[in-house]
Amino acid sequence: MAPIAISPPPIVVKSINESGRSGVEQVDTSSLGTKRKIICFSDFDGTIFLQDTGHTLFDNFGCGPERRAVLAAELESGERSFREVSNDLYASLDVPFEDGFEVMKTALDIDPDFKVFHEFCINNNIPFNVISAGLKPILRRVLNHFLGEEASKHIEIVANDADISADGSEWKAVWKHDSDLGHDKALSITEYREEAKMQSENGTIPMIVFIGDGVSDLPAAREADVLFARRGLRLEEYCIENKLAHIPFDTFADIQKEVTKIARYDEEKTHGLGSPNNFNPRADIWRKASSKAAASIFAALSPREEKMFIWPETFMPRTPGLKSPAAPAIKEASAIAPVAAVRA
Incomplete structure (x- = not known):
């Protein structure tokens, strides 16, 4: 069973009009x-x-922010490649695609x-x-x-x-x-x-x-x-x-x-x-x-x-x-x- 999603921090929603732009100014x-x-x-x-789509998934359904920070340090130091670190991050995920997307809709x-x-x-x-x-x-x-x-x-x-x-x-x-x-x-x-x-x-x-x-x-x-x-x-x-x-x-x-x-x-x-x-x-x-x-x-x-x-x-x-x-x-x-x- 996929782990229960950790509620992401509250998102401050910007005021956006129907065109998708903040404020009321009309742009040509x-x-x-x-x-x-x-x-x-x-x-x-x-x-x-x-925000970062990957971080949202990893922190809610994968290794979590602490382990992700360790992997980021290994990448920054040159100890491991981006591809190696990313493989570990994706391997840590345990969530159906649609469930993960539901969290991204509110977190982004x-x-x-x-x-x-x-x-x-x-x-x-x-x-x-x-x-x-x-x-x-x-x-x-x-x-x-x-x-x-x-x-x-x-x-x-x-x-x-x-x-x-x-x-x-x-x-x-x-x-x-x-x-x-x-x-x-x-x-x-x-x-x-x-x-x-x-x-x-x-x-x-x-x-x-x-x-x-x-x-x-x-x-x-x-x-x-x-x-x-x-x-x-x-x-x-x-x-x-x-x-x-x-x-x-x-x-x-x-x-x-x-x-x-x-x-x-x-x-x-x-x-x-x-x-x-x-x-x-x-x-x-x-x-x-x-x-x-x-x-x-x-x-x-x-x-x-x-x-x-x-x-x-x-x-x-x-x-x-x-x-x-x-x-x-x-x-x-x-x-x-x-x-x-x-x-x-």
């Missing part, structure tokens, strides 16, 4: 009418959802602005992909519940599969890659990029946006052109400490605002505010960049003043005498395409 999610090709990859736990909070951002992506033909070290059946079921199946079907999930017995007594991860990581997120993004390049009419590379919250997202983040890091969490701290170009965000509304700037700026620079003859080759270098060397050239051609004008919230000092977290990396990469710094 209509098509931008731009031609810039953008592909979004996002972490799941701690990014789209503010979705980012209050994610639904609107996802609508924005759909309306602008921006593919949105979840890239996770978790289990695909869990992630899909959670998205179906919080977004609805119609909206959820527009999200591709790049994650590990799972083999779960009917009675829930046996959970096994079916790893996507034969490696210590189990799922090599960087490899998945690279494969996606190459496939998109082959499908392109002119062989150009789409701009990859990655959204994350933790250091475990770094392998994927280094393959992205633009990196969004949830403010105040470990990924942002790491970027600041190591001078990696990034854009901090509090909710997905911030991401929508910045992506809109990027797309509109590129359209204006490329087409000269409606004049196809006024073409700025620099604005199109990212499409042709197929190597780190080419990306570095693009970074060198992007002056600091231009970036500060387009993204003042990101690159201007927040308070007198205090440099923005991104300021040390300005000479290495721009917010339009911080390829060189992010991939370093």
Whole structure:
């Protein structure tokens, strides 16, 4: 018999209107009418959802938080790999899938602005992909519940599969890659990029946006052109400490605002505010960049003043005498395409 679920701590439910957004402000999610090709990859736990689906299961139906902390320490010290630790965690579970999901429904909070951002992506033909070290059946079921199946079907999930017995007594991860990581997120993004390049009419590379919250997202983040890091969490701290170009965000509304700037700026620079003859080759270098060397050239051609004008919230000092977290990396990469710094 599966153990009785431990009641999760009370969840503070945010006030969300019918569109899924906090507050009452209405956000325009209509098509931008731009031609810039953008592909979004996002972490799941701690990014789209503010809690961790795996931790919810392990703490309620598995080894518990104390044992999980021991395993986390072994992983951090390098004593054991992510795949080894995860196998132990999944092996500790003893709960039917549906029973576990019932707890997740009440334990998880979705980012209050994610639904609107996802609508924005759909309306602008921006593919949105979840890239996770978790289990695909869990992630899909959670998205179906919080977004609805119609909206959820527009999200591709790049994650590990799972083999779960009917009675829930046996959970096994079916790893996507034969490696210590189990799922090599960087490899998945690279494969996606190459496939998109082959499908392109002119062989150009789409701009990859990655959204994350933790250091475990770094392998994927280094393959992205633009990196969004949830403010105040470990990924942002790491970027600041190591001078990696990034854009901090509090909710997905911030991401929508910045992506809109990027797309509109590129359209204006490329087409000269409606004049196809006024073409700025620099604005199109990212499409042709197929190597780190080419990306570095693009970074060198992007002056600091231009970036500060387009993204003042990101690159201007927040308070007198205090440099923005991104300021040390300005000479290495721009917010339009911080390829060189992010991939370093």
